[in-house]
Amino acid sequence: MARRKGDAGRGRDAHAEPLGSVSQPQSIVVPGTHACLRCGETELTRIRMTISGGRPAVFVSCPSCEQTNWFALDGDGSPLPREDVMGPGKQS
Numbered sequence: 001m002a003r004r005k006g007d008a009g010r011g012r013d014a015h016a017e018p019l020g021s022v023s024q025p026q027s028i029v030v031p032g033t034h035a036c037l038r039c040g041e042t043e044l045t046r047i048r049m050t051i052s053g054g055r056p057a058v059f060v061s062c063p064s065c066e067q068t069n070w071f072a073l074d075g076d077g078s079p080l081p082r083e084d085v086m087g088p089g090k091q092s
């Protein structure tokens with residue numbers, strides 16, 4: 001199910017910015033997302049998304065060690081705990 005290039009014909013925003021701020025500078029770096037917490041890699045994959053509760057966050061994936069973390073846009077650089085991302089969780 002790998003997403004490959006070639007989707008360009010669909011014409012929908014390739015760089016989807018759900019918050020709709022057209023003036024958002026690309027260079028913005030959310031605290032904690034500059035380098036991999038585990039190995040220090042700085043060429044990270046950063047994906048803006050909205051987590052549980054509608055909170056804007058950045059998902060960070062390290063290509064070197066496959067560490068993944070979420071950071072709140074307005075956070076202090078600490079990775080978000082999983083329950084903050086996924087929500088309170090299902091009562092089983």
Ligand SMILES: [Zn+2]
Binds near residue numbers: 038039041062064
């Ligand atoms: Zn890493």
